[in-house]
Amino acid sequence: xxxxxxxxxxxxxxxIDHTKNxxxxxxxxxxLRAKALELDHSASTNTCESEVVESFFxxxxxxxxxxxxxxxNEIVNTFAAPLEVWEGTVVHVExxxxxxxxxxKTHQVAKHLAEIDFELxxxxxxxxxxxxxVFYLSFYxxxxxxxxxxxxxxxxxxxxxxSASQIARINAEAEVLLKKFKVPPTAV
Amino acid sequence: MTVYGIAPTSDEVEVAIFGPGYGEAIAIHLGxxxxxxxxxxxxxxxxxxxxxxxxxxxxxxxxxxxxxxASHWHDDHVKGLSSLVKKYPAAEFFLSGVFNAKESLSFLxxxxxxxxxxxxxxxxxxxxxxxxxxxYQMLVDRKTVFDDQINGHSVVITALxxxxxxLGQAYAHFAQxxxxxxxxxxxxxxxVQPNLEAVVLHVDLGYDAILLxxxxxxxxTGGWSAVVNDSWVQKRxxxxxxxxxxxxxxxxxxxxxxxxxxxxxxxxxxxPFNKGRVHLPTVADVVRIKQLASATYLSSPxxxxxxxxxxxxxxxxxxxxxxxxxxxxxxxxxxxxxxTEADWRVECFGDAKLV
Numbered sequence: 001x002x003x004x005x006x007x008x009x010x011x012x013x014x015x016i017d018h019t020k021n022x023x024x025x026x027x028x029x030x031x032l033r034a035k036a037l038e039l040d041h042s043a044s045t046n047t048c049e050s051e052v053v054e055s056f057f058x059x060x061x062x063x064x065x066x067x068x069x070x071x072x073n074e075i076v077n078t079f080a081a082p083l084e085v086w087e088g089t090v091v092h093v094e095x096x097x098x099x100x101x102x103x104x105k106t107h108q109v110a111k112h113l114a115e116i117d118f119e120l121x122x123x124x125x126x127x128x129x130x131x132x133x134v135f136y137l138s139f140y141x142x143x144x145x146x147x148x149x150x151x152x153x154x155x156x157x158x159x160x161x162x163s164a165s166q167i168a169r170i171n172a173e174a175e176v177l178l179k180k181f182k183v184p185p186t187a188v
Numbered sequence: 189m190t191v192y193g194i195a196p197t198s199d200e201v202e203v204a205i206f207g208p209g210y211g212e213a214i215a216i217h218l219g220x221x222x223x224x225x226x227x228x229x230x231x232x233x234x235x236x237x238x239x240x241x242x243x244x245x246x247x248x249x250x251x252x253x254x255x256x257x258a259s260h261w262h263d264d265h266v267k268g269l270s271s272l273v274k275k276y277p278a279a280e281f282f283l284s285g286v287f288n289a290k291e292s293l294s295f296l297x298x299x300x301x302x303x304x305x306x307x308x309x310x311x312x313x314x315x316x317x318x319x320x321x322x323x324y325q326m327l328v329d330r331k332t333v334f335d336d337q338i339n340g341h342s343v344v345i346t347a348l349x350x351x352x353x354x355l356g357q358a359y360a361h362f363a364q365x366x367x368x369x370x371x372x373x374x375x376x377x378x379x380v381q382p383n384l385e386a387v388v389l390h391v392d393l394g395y396d397a398i399l400l401x402x403x404x405x406x407x408x409t410g411g412w413s414a415v416v417n418d419s420w421v422q423k424r425x426x427x428x429x430x431x432x433x434x435x436x437x438x439x440x441x442x443x444x445x446x447x448x449x450x451x452x453x454x455x456x457x458x459x460p461f462n463k464g465r466v467h468l469p470t471v472a473d474v475v476r477i478k479q480l481a482s483a484t485y486l487s488s489p490x491x492x493x494x495x496x497x498x499x500x501x502x503x504x505x506x507x508x509x510x511x512x513x514x515x516x517x518x519x520x521x522x523x524x525x526x527x528t529e530a531d532w533r534v535e536c537f538g539d540a541k542l543v
Contacts, residue, residue: 084500084503086504101463109495110232111514112512113511113513113514114504114508114509115508115510116508116509152503154507161368167368170297173294174290174294174297175290177293177296177297177318178289180321180323181287181323181326
């Protein structure tokens with residue numbers, strides 16, 4: 001089982017150690033190369049580990065040429081620490097802003113109500129802005145090239161659509177609940 | 189913790205209306221130590237069901253609670269309901285007849301939070317309640333909720349709504365949000381407008397009556413208009429206490445509630461509703477109700493001072509047009525009366541006050 005840097009990496013699978021390494025200034029591709037070699041070695045002796053390799057380097061498509069070494073300062077020298085995370089729910093949508101309720105996930109504070117401009121919503125999430133939609137508003141401290149900056153991010157939760165098995169389960173539960181009720185007498 | 193004093197005496201009827209900035213719950217002492225609960229809300233300070241805390245403060249036994257009604261499924265009326273049902277297993281549980289259909293129960297199951305993570309609220313709480321019970325009862329107009337002799341008087345609690353004739357409309361609403369395999373995103377479903385599914389209760393004490401308006405709104409075919417025009421409803425004993433419908437809003441108002449169902453100048457009680465831009469009752473609502481009632485009480489007037497520290501607040505203000513804390517007040521309006529007494533004695537606890 002070979003893990004090659006020609007493989008397009010599934011970035012969601014990268015573990016936390018890599019993120020820390022990035023913060024320490026180790027070149028991103030160099031760390032991946034080391035991880036690949038390490039996993040390559042264990043793959044030859046352990047079948048379970050080979051599955052790890054497969055999931056880590058989930059192949060999507062093979063590039064025809066080796067990927068260039070990335071030397072982006074933004075990736076290499078960035079470290080972020082969360083300050084506060086709010087879970088928000090869209091209450092009402094206006095033309096250019098949304099009314100939301102905010103519940104802190106990091107501090108014991110009362111729920112808050114706020115109005116947020118759509119400018120803060122990334123284009124990929126615009127289709128999700130509907131009453132009832134849930135989003136996360138994160139404030140964090142970011143170190144870029146040695147200097148600290150405050151940063152924020154608003155991302156909407158994207159739920160999958162119902163699966164056939166979920167719909168079957170919902171219908172079965174509804175049948176069970178319906179059998180439990182009884183009708184009280186009617187006054188005349 | 190609020191001190192509620194002593195329990196009502198055996199021959200004393202009590203109506204206790206709890207309301208934080210968002211939520212409502214009612215406890216009624218029918219006499220002889222028998223209690224009836226309507227809806228549930230949490231005490232913001234303790235995060236416990238307000239009515240359970242109240243009854244505990246008097247040492248009320250679990251068997252003394254005879255019934256629990258969920259007037260409708262919105263989360264401002266059912267928070268903590270599953271804890272109440274668990275705490276009082278001997279109490280009969282009633283909910284709106286709009287759930288007497290596969291469409292509405294499928295809706296509850298779909299939005300119970302079991303299959304749609306992060307979707308919380310009334311549907312989740314109500315699903316949890318009815319899943320835990322072996323049986324429950326559904327209410328539509330004219331259904332009897334309680335009927336017994338107490339202190340020598342016939343005490344009857346009857347549902348005046350939802351109307352059987354509008355159930356189909358409610359089922360159709362729920363059907364819109366049924367789980368479908370169409371690739372759509374599963375957000376929390378919006379509440380139906382207007383609210384025609386709420387259970388309005390008439391409590392006939394044998395010598396006086398209480399009208400609990402729930403969140404029923406008016407509508408040409410199914411809401412208050414239909415209730416007040418029902419000749420059977422008009423023959424009910426007129427009520428001297430009115431828990432004003434739908435947080436005092438103009439959509440929950442109908443002139444004939446006051447002229448046909450209530451005695452002259454009743455005591456009016458309200459709980460507020462603060463969510464998004466909606467703040468109820470409005471100033472105009474309060475003025476209107478004050479003209480119709482002998483006294484008007486509000487469980488928790490709007491108090492929206494943010495509890496965030498300066499850093500937290502400035503961070504939020506950097507991304508939000510406006511920021512305000514959800515009303516974190518909490519109050520209790522308590523009315524007591526003995527058979528021999530002409531008027532209700534009203535007491536306010538916490539943030540509740542006469543308006």
